[in-house]
Amino acid sequence: MCRNRHSSPYKQQGSMLVIAIFIIVVISLLVASLSRILSSTADSVANEVYSAKAYYAADSAMEYGIYRALQNPPLCPLGPLGPLSTPFILTGEIGLENCTAKVTCQLIPGTTQYYLESTGTCDGGKIVAEHKVEAEVQYDF
Structure with missing residues (x-):
């Protein structure tokens, strides 16, 4: 027998x-x-969350800006809601923690319209999201 x-x-x-x-x-x-x-x-997912929060912050500030523009008399063309207005504050708002918002408003020359631009920014440490919302509002007073 042979072994291999x-x-x-x-x-x-x-x-x-x-x-x-x-x-x-x-x-x-x-x-x-x-x-x-x-x-x-x-x-x-974190980017999406902070982006959505920034959008809602900007949208909230835009609603406030429209409210200011449509008051009688309009309180709008005072710069970024002017020195006579109270700032748009988001602190303490559930869901909008670490977010800021500002809105600027200016009269469109030769019209009865205001141009509003709102910016919402949310800072999550390494993630910073920003959204801008624009609108034109016509007043008839």
Whole structure:
């Protein structure tokens, strides 16, 4: 009887170790790429949230600006709601934490219209989102 020396268990020692190391490396790469995907997804969601908050802050300031423009007499062409007006304050508003808003208003020359521009900014540390809303309002007093 002749034995095949190539199939001897002594010649195959360590092959399972190489296969195990290869599998560990492949699984580690998969875990690292999955972690990166999840991290970028979390950043994307945070961007969407702060962007929506900035939009709603700007929209709220725009509503206030329209209210000011349509008062009789209009309180609008005083710059960014002027020194005589109270500032548009968002602190303490649920959902708009870390957000600021400002609105500017100016009379469009030769018309009975005001041009309003509102900017909402939300600062979330490493994420800062800003939205602008524009409107034209016509008054008939």
